[in-house]
Amino acid sequence: MIQIRDKAFNPWAELQQYQEGMSLQGKYGATAVFVGSMRDFNEGDKVQAMHLEHYPEMTEQYLEKIVQQAQQKWEILDTLIIHRVGEIFPDDPIVLVAVWSAHRANAFDASRYIMEELKSRAPFWKKETLPDGSRWVEKNTPG
Amino acid sequence: MSIRIRFFASLRESTGQAESSIDAGDAQTVLDVWALSTNDMDMPGNTLCAINMEYVDAHQSVQDGDEVAFFPPVTGG
Numbered sequence: 001m002i003q004i005r006d007k008a009f010n011p012w013a014e015l016q017q018y019q020e021g022m023s024l025q026g027k028y029g030a031t032a033v034f035v036g037s038m039r040d041f042n043e044g045d046k047v048q049a050m051h052l053e054h055y056p057e058m059t060e061q062y063l064e065k066i067v068q069q070a071q072q073k074w075e076i077l078d079t080l081i082i083h084r085v086g087e088i089f090p091d092d093p094i095v096l097v098a099v100w101s102a103h104r105a106n107a108f109d110a111s112r113y114i115m116e117e118l119k120s121r122a123p124f125w126k127k128e129t130l131p132d133g134s135r136w137v138e139k140n141t142p143g
Numbered sequence: 144m145s146i147r148i149r150f151f152a153s154l155r156e157s158t159g160q161a162e163s164s165i166d167a168g169d170a171q172t173v174l175d176v177w178a179l180s181t182n183d184m185d186m187p188g189n190t191l192c193a194i195n196m197e198y199v200d201a202h203q204s205v206q207d208g209d210e211v212a213f214f215p216p217v218t219g220g
Contacts, residue, residue: 036220052219053152055212058196083219095220115220121198124219125152136153137218 001079002063004054006086011035011096018080018098028077028100032107034115040090042137047128050088055123059083066117070099073113074106081114083124116143144168144207148180151214158184158213167205174201176211189216 001018015033040047067079080098088094097115101107119140126137146167150158158181170176173192177184192201193212205211 054219055149055151055193055196055214058193058212061196119217119220121217122219123151123193123214123217125215126218127152136215139216140218140220 002060002067002081003083004056004059005082005084008092009082009084009096011082011093014082014096015080015098019100022078022100024077024100028102030101030104030107032099032101032104032111034095034097034111035093036095036115038088038090038092038094042128045128045130047090047130049090049129051127051129052085052088052094053125053127054083054085058123062122063118066114066121069117070110070114074101074110076101076106076110079110079114081118083118083122085124119143144170144205146170146176146205146207147210148176149210149212151212153215154187154190154213171204172201173199173203173205173211176205177201177213186213187215190214191216 038050063081076099078100082096084094097111099107099111128135144167145164147164149162150160155161165180167176167179170179177186191214192199194209
């Protein structure tokens with residue numbers, strides 16, 4: 001499942017609720033979870049808030065493609081991706097990626113792949129609010 | 144030829160446009176669409192282009208009814 005949210009979300013509650021609704025009980029032996037949250041610093045500056053913009057529809061299409069590619073590369077049973085847009089503050093979760101598989105290697109590898117592809121291909125952009133103004137983030141930090 | 148154009152993030156701000164539809168006349172490529180819609184502004188070297196929500200090269204040809212988008216490198220996650 002892929003969701004874009006414009007309000008704060010609790011990744012742990014989402015994960016629990018989603019997993020309870022899956023019909024894979026007894027089938028998965030591994031769940032790999034990545035949660036990306038907002039820092040209050042970037043490139044040596046204090047960051048007070050962030051605005052996350054996206055290209056509606058293209059974002060969902062690319063996330064769907066990335067998941068399909070991960071499914072072709074690894075045996076995975078299910079995925080959950082939730083990504084924020086809108087106003088975000090330090091500590092707020094930005095992204096949740098969860099992958100379920102029978103064995104751990106596939107879950108670990110597929111979740112890393114999804115996250116890295118998301119960062120390089122999904123059309124999202126961050127604008128940071130600093131104490132003395134705002135700026136667009138020009139590139140992601142290396143993993 | 145009618146083209147829908149969209150700009151995102153820093154390019155939305157620098158061009159002063161979010162989206163518009165233009166009569167692209169004899170525009171043949173994405174680059175032509177950029178030139179027409181921005182009054183020949185220089186396209187930043189790191190600009191990403193999409194036609195109908197698929198990444199394309201700036202020299203890709205356009206067709207009537209296409210949605211052409213311009214945006215800077217993506218920074219999600």
